[in-house]
Amino acid sequence: MLLDHLQAKLDDLRAQSLTRFTRVAETGTAPRQIVRGADGLARELLMFCSNDYLGLAAHPEIAQALAEGAQIYGGGSGASPLVSGHSRAHHEVESQLADWFSPWIPNAKAIGFCTGYMANLAVVATLGDAQAEIFSETLNHASLIDGTRLAKATVTRYAHVDLEDLRARLAASTARIKLIVTDAVFSMDGDIAPLPGLLALAEAFDAWLIVDDAHGFGVLGASGAGAVEHFGLRSERLIVMGTLGKSAGLAGAFVVAHATITDYLLQAARNYIFSTASPPAVEHALLTSFSLIRGSQGQQRREQLTALQARLRQGMTALLDRHPALPWRLAPSSTPIQPLIIGGNAEVMALAAALEQKGLRVPGIRPPTVPKGEARLRVTLCATHTNDDVDRLLAALEDCA
Numbered sequence: 001m002l003l004d005h006l007q008a009k010l011d012d013l014r015a016q017s018l019t020r021f022t023r024v025a026e027t028g029t030a031p032r033q034i035v036r037g038a039d040g041l042a043r044e045l046l047m048f049c050s051n052d053y054l055g056l057a058a059h060p061e062i063a064q065a066l067a068e069g070a071q072i073y074g075g076g077s078g079a080s081p082l083v084s085g086h087s088r089a090h091h092e093v094e095s096q097l098a099d100w101f102s103p104w105i106p107n108a109k110a111i112g113f114c115t116g117y118m119a120n121l122a123v124v125a126t127l128g129d130a131q132a133e134i135f136s137e138t139l140n141h142a143s144l145i146d147g148t149r150l151a152k153a154t155v156t157r158y159a160h161v162d163l164e165d166l167r168a169r170l171a172a173s174t175a176r177i178k179l180i181v182t183d184a185v186f187s188m189d190g191d192i193a194p195l196p197g198l199l200a201l202a203e204a205f206d207a208w209l210i211v212d213d214a215h216g217f218g219v220l221g222a223s224g225a226g227a228v229e230h231f232g233l234r235s236e237r238l239i240v241m242g243t244l245g246k247s248a249g250l251a252g253a254f255v256v257a258h259a260t261i262t263d264y265l266l267q268a269a270r271n272y273i274f275s276t277a278s279p280p281a282v283e284h285a286l287l288t289s290f291s292l293i294r295g296s297q298g299q300q301r302r303e304q305l306t307a308l309q310a311r312l313r314q315g316m317t318a319l320l321d322r323h324p325a326l327p328w329r330l331a332p333s334s335t336p337i338q339p340l341i342i343g344g345n346a347e348v349m350a351l352a353a354a355l356e357q358k359g360l361r362v363p364g365i366r367p368p369t370v371p372k373g374e375a376r377l378r379v380t381l382c383a384t385h386t387n388d389d390v391d392r393l394l395a396a397l398e399d400c401a
């Protein structure tokens with residue numbers, strides 16, 4: 001019965017061109033990767049899909065730091081952080097993050113999590129107690145939405161980047177605790193949330209601003225601290241979540257906020273308390289990652305990303321001008337996430353397959369990840385891409401246009 005039930009659902013997904021599958025990567029994360037496709041054959045593809053924006057995942061210094069961490073600490077952490085899993089390296093990562101963010105968040109303290117998904121569940125569900133109202137941006141990441149589902153708070157959604165809509169909802173609220181929750185860089189669109197306006201509303205309505213900077217950390221700001229540095233914000237009301245599996249090239253996540261907030265998360269966040277701490281070698285390597293991000297290499301890589309973005313946007317705009325009948329649309333993005341909106345599910349998957357035939361991997365993103373009728377190619381750029389790589393993508397898209 002269960003099997004029939006699930007098979008019917010799988011058949012339905014297939015009929016809507018919504019089936020997903022994993023591919024086996026035979027080599028490390030890099031613009032050129034050997035990937036085994038659905039046909040079982042391994043081939044080298046030029047990848048425009050990872051979130052390793054700074055190209056640190058395969059950086060030799062990080063690989064070396066991981067090996068060194070394994071020499072010092074061995075493999076797993078063995079227990080949750082409050083039991084015995086919290087190593088010297090975990091401690092050092094948290095204190096470096098607190099120090100790094102102190103220009104933007106007074107009295108900052110950081111707390112580490114194994115993944116961004118866990119960190120978002122923790123911060124939204126734990127702070128969103130029965131006395132709270134959560135104001136959640138419509139295009140928020142699934143993990144933030146799941147956090148609101150776990151929270152005891154009232155949940156109100158506000159329209160995408162719409163400060164007036166949010167203002168009206170805040171004004172109508174009688175909740176004692178108000179939490180505004182937003183992605184900093186929207187993961188499927190690449191646009192940046194209007195954080196200065198959101199923070200001004202938080203201040204005007206005695207609310208707190210939870211910012212998921214999964215895609216901004218490492219990429220935005222002079223030191224790579226992300227969106228809060230990019231905008232030069234400063235407030236105790238900022239609660240920033242960052243992931244360490246994207247630009248930082250490793251794994252994990254953090255929440256950095258006023259010390260009272262992180263102290264409370266440590267006492268009450270169930271997925272912090274009841275889950276094994278991340279491997280200490282990963283934390284040890286994160287220290288190398290942080291110094292790369294904050295140093296001259298990070299800066300050069302951020303400059304390279306900006307140049308690649310400009311080249312791609314210029315080329316795409318010219319391509320769309322040459323084909324005015326084509327329904328494709330380039331999303332207005334100033335980040336390494338550069339989506340090309342195609343429309344239908346079958347169309348976007350056919351285009352992704354055609355690109356793969358040409359040796360390029362650009363993932364098609366379909367509902368429910370994006371709204372119906374807005375299926376898209378989600379192009380992501382990495383600092384380790386070259387101008388030639390971008391030109392190859394543009395030429396392949398021109399062939400398919």
Ligand SMILES: *Cc1c(COP(=O)(O)O)cnc(C)c1O
Pocket residue numbers: 114115116117118120141143183187212214215243244245252253
């Ligand atoms: C990737 C992502 C997460 C989850 O982070 P993981 O460390 O991959 O679990 C959370 N929020 C956003 C916006 C993301 O893109």
